[in-house]
Amino acid sequence: MSEAIPLAGKGPAPEKSRTDSLPASLSNEYQDRLLLEAMKDWEINQAVLEPMSRTGPWFWVIVAVLAAIVAWGLYAWGYQIYWGFGVAGINRPVYWGFYIATFIFWVGISHAGTMISAVLRIFKVDWRRPITRGAEAMTAFALMMAGLFPLIHLGRVWKFYWMIPYPNNRFMWPNFQSPLMWDMIAIFTYLIGSSLYLYLAMIPDMAMARDNTVRWRYKLYRLMALGWRGTEAEWHKLHRALNIFSIIIIPVFLSVHSIVSWDFAVTLQPRWHSTIFAPYFVIGAIYSGLAALAAILVLVRWGMKLQNFLRMEHFNALGKVVMVAGLGWLYFWFAGLIVEWYGNEPVVMELLHEEFIGSLAPLFYLQMTCNVLPIFFLMFKKVRTTPVLLLTFAIMINIGMFIERVLIVIGDLQRNYLPFNWGTYRPTWVEISIVAMTFAGFSLLYILFSRIFPYVPVWEIKEGRLRYTLRRIGRLLIPTAAEIE
Amino acid sequence: MGKTVMLMGLFHESTDTADAIDRLYEMKIPEEDILVMTGVPYPEQALGRHSEWQRMPVIVLVGALTGFLLGVFLAVGTPTLYPLTVGGRPIITGPPAAVIIFVFTMMATIVSTFLGVLWEMGFPSFENKYYHRLVTSGHLAVLVECLESQVDDIHTIMEAHNGHHIQSAERMAL
Structure with missing residues (x-):
């Protein structure tokens, strides 16, 4: 946002803070880059609302395919409930298999939404504006998918209510010393927080949609706008609430993945019992979540033709953050590895041996390639600002992070301190179907969300337009932001 | 005390809106009788209005x-x-x-x-309220509760500051 545009003329020029006297062509170039082009507010409304009702045959084909995968996954889950947990591949000693690996993956994906929205809102970073809603929606839907796995992994899912603390005639009470209880409460808290945060920031845009639509959409938006009129008091209170939310939700998002990591770290399982696990999980979650967001934004930009809003400058900035998160992940991974390696504990060395040159080596090297290679490529602006390249590397990162979760959960459980208790694991069709169901379910929810609710936060973009003017310093035009938030 | 009416005018520019509100204050229209609606959050006091005390921090605590x-x-x-x-x-x-x-x-x-x-x-609040649908399309709406005898003067002030759609406000379903 802060790059300068060189002026054509030579010689010193006095400092100015107004754009009126600037050459029209330069002014247009600047305006085009910063979304300050001559779009009226109502044109922005239309540019956001119009793609929501554009559903061609391909849209319905994709929806049908995703719905079919979800239906198949539900059948697989029903099959598991009917026949029992034995139809899954988990066994002794691999008690946690594909389900828990995918659970961690989805919790990780959910982290980018808060990262982008809350953290960047607090720091008043402007490039967040067009992408916050997409990120927040990603958080909410990823958490919904993550929240399914503890239920699926219960086996007897109908006993779920036993985890809810209320006086009962079973003379049983949830054990709050258990990390699994922490998990349930933390994820529930994060889901509530993320959903309310998403909805709160959407209220003004619901009013905008209410004022510009008819029939069922009007009824829906009217209900969700809650009677918003845009009075000064309403805006002021909304801003205050969003600021409070932004501050509260950051420790929550940090705690959620820390708690998930403690599911592992508080056990005496080799390679899990580590103090670095919580920050390692958090940075990995941010890395995969940001990469997932980048991939989704590229696809949404292409599918909904939102080139006016999701611009190269946003992908450039997002790519940089992904790269930094990747470097952070690499640092924590190495910091954990070197301590384990120097410890020279036999069972840990056996696990490292399995990863580096044993049966897990193909997965390990695929994971490292997918996670490390993009970091180097994302150093180049050309890569960050070429959507197809960014999409490729973002998908690579998520493949890598998924495999990393598989290696942590399944790989490490295969060995323990009792060699007679070593084993292996292969997922069954039931587990693969259920995992596929969550990927399809996430995509389906996201696609439907993007067609029902304004994907781009219109009011935030308009607020951003208010902030910028063009300031002339010497021979440069410098975008200058006013302190209005 | 005469009969009061609700008058609404729309503006394109925030500066015009703030100037018009200043003129209304000069007419001794009390602040609580003026309501401004915008499609964009303007900074506090940008439109010449006071900052409202809130109970939010107490509620949160x-x-x-x-x-x-x-x-x-x-x-x-x-x-x-x-x-x-x-x-x-x-x-x-x-x-x-x-x-x-x-x-x-x-x-x-x-x-x-x-x-x-x-x-x-005060949400949710779905009863009919004074509003104009052009607010979310970039217009700033100024709603004034005034005496019938003041209508012409307010109309003139709004017009002088590039106000448009100046008319008796209508309640509409929200």
């Missing part, structure tokens, strides 16, 4: 305290009420209790923030 107490009750109170006796006493440990107390504090803070802001804004 009360929520946080409630969550903290709930967390303490669940992490410390319930193991005492439903003891799983180990070594002759119930298990009550510090670090797990800290996790539970933290999460419940955060959960209650989040929920109280949300409910608090809705309560402060």
Whole structure:
């Protein structure tokens, strides 16, 4: 946002803070880059609302395919409930298999939404504006998918209510010393927080949609706008609430993945019992979540033709953050590895041996390639600002992070301190179907969300337009932001 | 006291709006009789209006305290009420209790923030209210409650500051 545009003329020029006297062509170039082009507010409304009702045959084909995968996954889950947990591949000693690996993956994906929205809102970073809603929606839907796995992994899912603390005639009470209880409460808290945060920031845009639509959409938006009129008091209170939310939700998002990591770290399982696990999980979650967001934004930009809003400058900035998160992940991974390696504990060395040159080596090297290679490529602006390249590397990162979760959960459980208790694991069709169901379910929810609710936060973009003017310093035009938030 | 009417005018520019509001103050129209509606959040006092005191921070703090107490009750109170006796006493440990107390504090803070802001804004509120649909299309609406005898003067002020669609305000379904 802060790059300068060189002026054509030579010689010193006095400092100015107004754009009126600037050459029209330069002014247009600047305006085009910063979304300050001559779009009226109502044109922005239309540019956001119009793609929501554009559903061609391909849209319905994709929806049908995703719905079919979800239906198949539900059948697989029903099959598991009917026949029992034995139809899954988990066994002794691999008690946690594909389900828990995918659970961690989805919790990780959910982290980018808060990262982008809350953290960047607090720091008043402007490039967040067009992408916050997409990120927040990603958080909410990823958490919904993550929240399914503890239920699926219960086996007897109908006993779920036993985890809810209320006086009962079973003379049983949830054990709050258990990390699994922490998990349930933390994820529930994060889901509530993320959903309310998403909805709160959407209220003004619901009013905008209410004022510009008819029939069922009007009824829906009217209900969700809650009677918003845009009075000064309403805006002021909304801003205050969003600021409070932004501050509260950051420790929550940090705690959620820390708690998930403690599911592992508080056990005496080799390679899990580590103090670095919580920050390692958090940075990995941010890395995969940001990469997932980048991939989704590229696809949404292409599918909904939102080139006016999701611009190269946003992908450039997002790519940089992904790269930094990747470097952070690499640092924590190495910091954990070197301590384990120097410890020279036999069972840990056996696990490292399995990863580096044993049966897990193909997965390990695929994971490292997918996670490390993009970091180097994302150093180049050309890569960050070429959507197809960014999409490729973002998908690579998520493949890598998924495999990393598989290696942590399944790989490490295969060995323990009792060699007679070593084993292996292969997922069954039931587990693969259920995992596929969550990927399809996430995509389906996201696609439907993007067609029902304004994907781009219109009011935030308009607020951003208010902030910028063009300031002339010497021979440069410098975008200058006013302190209005 | 004569009969009052609601007059609404729309503006394109925030500067014009602020100037028009200043003129209305000069006419001794009280601040509480003027309502400004915008499609974009303008900085506080940009339109010449006072900043409103809010109870939000208090609501949030009360929520946080409630969550903290709930967390303490669940992490410390319930193991005492439903003891799983180990070594002759119930298990009550510090670090797990800290996790539970933290999460419940955060959960209650989040929920109280949300409910608090809705309560402060008086939402949901679906009854008919004075409004203009052009507000979300970039216009600034100024709604004035005034005496019938003041209508012409206010109309003139609004017009002088590039106001348009100046007319008696209509309640509409929101």
